[in-house]
Amino acid sequence: MKSVIITIIVLLPLACWSQSADQSFHIASNQYIHEKTPEAKATLESALQRYPDDRKLKELRAKIKDDEKKEQQKKDEQKKQDQKNKEDQKKKEQEKKDQEKKDQQNKDQKDQQKKDQEKKEQEKKEQEQKDQGKKDDEKKDDKKDQQNKNEESKDEQKKKDDKKQSEVASKLQEMKISPDKAKMILEAMKNQEVQYLQQNKRKASKPKDRGKPDW
Numbered sequence: 001m002k003s004v005i006i007t008i009i010v011l012l013p014l015a016c017w018s019q020s021a022d023q024s025f026h027i028a029s030n031q032y033i034h035e036k037t038p039e040a041k042a043t044l045e046s047a048l049q050r051y052p053d054d055r056k057l058k059e060l061r062a063k064i065k066d067d068e069k070k071e072q073q074k075k076d077e078q079k080k081q082d083q084k085n086k087e088d089q090k091k092k093e094q095e096k097k098d099q100e101k102k103d104q105q106n107k108d109q110k111d112q113q114k115k116d117q118e119k120k121e122q123e124k125k126e127q128e129q130k131d132q133g134k135k136d137d138e139k140k141d142d143k144k145d146q147q148n149k150n151e152e153s154k155d156e157q158k159k160k161d162d163k164k165q166s167e168v169a170s171k172l173q174e175m176k177i178s179p180d181k182a183k184m185i186l187e188a189m190k191n192q193e194v195q196y197l198q199q200n201k202r203k204a205s206k207p208k209d210r211g212k213p214d215w
Helices: 002-018 021-033 037-050 055-174 179-205
Strands: none
Touching: 021 037, 021 055, 037 055
16 A cells, blocks of 8 residues: 555656646646645646746736735735724724713712702701791890880889879878779769760761851
């Protein structure tokens, strides 16, 4: 078995060498068509060593090199595009992070403003309650002062009334008139006064005689 393999390896280059330029071209073309580019290049290089001026072999080699160049350019462009896409994706992710950070900052700022506003309103409410409590205390103090003044006034009035009653009692005692009799005299005087006022009222309500003078 080993001897057979060795014989094939030895005879293969000789078989290739004995091939014509057209045969080598067709073999290389088939290899290239079936995407066996390395084999096609090897076949062409071997054939061109024997037929260096063959136009078809040279054109096929040039086409393979040109296609490889285009393929490499395509790969480079794809690599650049992949790199660009990667950078764009990274940029978008960074922009998203920045936007999320900005949104969070705005939210935190709004929350802080809300807290500050609530704190101000609470302080204002507490101050208003303090002011109202102070006003209520002042009103209570004023009311208390007024009550004290009223009590003092009542005490003074009571003292005056007591003094007046004492003076009246003294005079009645000097005049030798009892309190009950003095009360009866006062009531009689009051009744006379009422009658006098009623009579004047009736006179004023009667129509005047135009033929008589006012006097």
